[in-house]
Amino acid sequence: MFKCKNCNTEIHLQPGGVHAETLIVLCPCCHTVVEASSCYGFGPVWPACIYCGDRLVAELKKTGPYRDNIFELCILGEKVPFPLSDQLRKENYKRHFEICDLVIELLRERNIC
Numbered sequence: 001m002f003k004c005k006n007c008n009t010e011i012h013l014q015p016g017g018v019h020a021e022t023l024i025v026l027c028p029c030c031h032t033v034v035e036a037s038s039c040y041g042f043g044p045v046w047p048a049c050i051y052c053g054d055r056l057v058a059e060l061k062k063t064g065p066y067r068d069n070i071f072e073l074c075i076l077g078e079k080v081p082f083p084l085s086d087q088l089r090k091e092n093y094k095r096h097f098e099i100c101d102l103v104i105e106l107l108r109e110r111n112i113c
Contacts, residue, residue, distance in 0.1 A: 006032045011053050020049035020059070024100050026113045028053030033104070036097060045096040046071070050103060052113035058103050062092075073103060075112065082106075 002011040004027040011025060011034060022045050025035040031052075038045050046062035057076060064070040069089045073082035084092075088099055107113045 002034045004030060004032060004034045006030050009053075011051075013051065013054055020047045021045050022048035022060075022096055022100060024048065024050040024104065026050065026052045026057075026104065026107075028055075028113070031108065031113055036100070038096060040093065040096065045093055048096065048100050048103075050100065050107065050113075052107070057107060057112050060100065060103055071099075073106075075107065075110070080106075 002025050003009070004011070007027060007030045009027050009029045011027070013025070021043060022038040023035060024033060026032070027034050046060065048060040049056060050058040059074045061072045061074070062070070063072045069092055071082060071084065073080050084099065088095055092099060
């Protein structure tokens with residue numbers, strides 16, 4: 001269970017439902033980040049899953065060979081274009097939360113969270 005520090009909303013994710021190395025949980029009421037965690041340092045940081053409450057709204061997956069740094073973004077199960085700057089693409093392991101912030105901003109622009 002997660003609890004939003006901004007509005008006290010409780011969020012319950014189903015056990016075993018999260019299979020990502022990076023996890024972002026957004027409050028469904030006030031849309032702030034409630035949880036941002038990663039296994040960085042203990043393995044790959046991708047895929048990243050972004051939840052709005054207990055609903056999976058986006059997944060950022062690394063596709064192709066390790067060295068190519070090619071990413072695929074799915075919002076509500078559909079692939080969407082997600083261009084990354086060369087800087088972010090090259091330093092994706094150091095800046096994975098910055099990349100996730102870009103996805104969150106895209107979700108907010110689309111009124112998904």
